[in-house]
Amino acid sequence: MENVIDYSSKKALLVEDNIMNVKLFSLLLRRIGIQFDIATDGEEAISLFDNSYYDIVLTDINLPKLLGNEMAKLMRKNTDSIKAKTPIIALTASILTSEIDSYLEVGINEVLLKPFSEERFKQMLLNYIK
DSSP states (O other): OOOOOOOTTOEEEEEOOOHHHHHHHHHHHHHHTOEEEEESSHHHHHHHHHHSOOSEEEEOSSOSSSOHHHHHHHHHTOSSHHHHTOOEEEEEOOOOHHHHHHHHHTTOOEEEESSOOHHHHHHHHHHHOO
């Protein structure tokens, strides 16, 4: 029998400026049962992050106002040590190893390359949300 986990008490911050991607990720998060807030640029994401607790941050890299990697660097410097350790997943189409390495260096936990399967997305989330 499969072990069923209730994720309804978990919350994600989705940072994405492309409306089609927002719709896709919203659908995937709802299927898993995770609550979420949406920010459409890096500055809005920092504001939401500072004023709420999240179990995970899912972010595009190419964002208006503040790039995803710059946003991650600021999140890692949060004075709340619990918030500063929040898992951050970059959702990007970039495949340059040097870029991915630079994302990991600023505190992004994992880079999920677009396009990806729903199963891969779900598995990545479940790896970070306990």
